[in-house]
Amino acid sequence: MRNLYRFILKYQFFFLFLFLEAVAIMLVFQHQQYQRTFYLHSANAISGRLLHMSNGVTSFLLLRQANRQLVEENTLLLNRQMENFMITDQQQFVARDSLYQARYTYQHARVINNSVTRRNNYMTLNKGSRHGIAPDMGVLLTNGVAGIVKDVTKNFSSVMSLLHSDMQLSVMLKRNGHIGSLRWEGRDYRLASVEYIPAHASLHLGDTIVTSGYSTIFPPGIFIGTLTDWEVRRGETFITATVELALDFNKLSYVYLVNNLMKEEQDGLELPLHSN
Amino acid sequence: MLNVRWGYLALFVFLVLVQVLVLNNIHLGGYMNPQLYVFLVLLLPLNIPGLLLLSVAFVLGLIIDMFSDSLAIHAGATVFMAFCRPTVIRLVTGQFVAEDPERPSFSSFGTFSMIFYVIALVLAHHAVLFFLEVFRFSEVPHTLIRILLNTGFTALFVLLAFIFSDRPAGKKAR
DSSP states (O other): OHHHHHHHHHTHHHHHHHHHHHHHHHHHHHTTSSSOOSSOSTTSHHHHHHHHHHHHHHHHHTHHHHHHHHHHHHHHHHHTOGGGSOOOOGGGGOOOTTTOOOOEEEEEEEEEEEOSSSSSOEEEESOOGGGTOOTTOEEEETTEEEEEEEEEOSSOEEEEESSSTTOOEEEEETTTOOEEEEEOOSSOTTEEEEEEEETTOOOOTTOEEEEOSOSSSSOTTOEEEEEEEEEOOTTOSEEEEEEEESSOGGGOOEEEEEEETTHHHHHHHHHHHHHO | OHHHHHHHHHHHHHHHHIIIIIGGGOOBTTTBOOOGGGHHHHHSOTTOOHHHHHHHHHHHHHHHHHHHTOTTHHHHHHHHHHHHHHHHHHHHHOSSOTTOOSSOOHHHHOHHHHHHHHHHHHHHHHHHHHHHHHOOGGGHHHHHHHHHHHHHHHHHHHHHHHHHHHHHHHHHHO
16 A cells, blocks of 8 residues: 555656546547536636627727628518518418417527637527526527537526538528538638538529528528539549538627427427337 | 746636637638647746656646547647657757746747747657547548647637737746
């Protein structure tokens, strides 16, 4: 026992190194599991507040762009208002509650921390459980999907960016409805690739990619980007194509959070099937 | 001695703030991001006890992780770098240590040894950092390129920091 003690004391530098490195690697592996329980993310009180302050400065610098974007979105929404449409056929607008049930609700939040340079990127939003944010809510803008909420604290939430190796998004070619799976390869944050497009699908340069709505998180039809490149290999059943993302991840300031009110119901139906 | 300690604490806070608020927003050519905070581990006194060295490195890395949502990859990388430090110093200074220099600097190591010291340790740090981050072997070539590019970039920043810190801090020590 004494010898063991002396041995450890003699190589204390090495043992402490092993111990600390093991702790670090364990923490990294925790992330493999779905939820991160440890308070090591930028949504905790100290770092959240500091990043919030720093964002106060940077968001001021982005005001011009944010304003332009808001105006554009307002115009879009104004164009969709009921008053703008002439009612031609009364029967088309009979509203019945059983037909129209709310499915998605939206709210907005500000991005106070964001990265695009790492292989696995996260962002932090300035709203948390107090504002009704919950894990698995979608984060998006009108021109693209930004990520999925992973963790919430009282005032902040931490979002797994689309630019993350664990992120897969079900997408659709708008023109012909073929389904694929969007993944970020880790190089340029403006480009992503769509895998598993069937080989018989006809592709055109500039084809629009939208969300398919097969996931329970994002509503269908959100614009993602346009096709720029693909390669058809002989004998392969699937095509992998490159998409230019419409959303500029380097300039995010305000985002929308979408909550699927029927998510639980749909998951409850589907998950038992997957687990078998 | 007490003064020196406060100096290091101030530098610790300063480096964390600069890293989190400024440097984390720099990305040259898509994914080059200088990690200047490793400067603190490189600058610690030569006679620092090994356990203290590792602990400082771990805490520093963990705080950077907290701000950049990276779990503990910076902690792992910085601890590994601190572990390599005594070996690299022995390699650089040879058997005999020059007249008890207080901390690594251009004047105590010599220009060439200093550059080797910085690049070797930054490389150790970045190698662990990027492999822990990616954690899959399918992207090895891409990861290697990232490691090399970022090592050059960070080493440049750190060497500049050493050049600027050499004079005023030397005065304080006397």
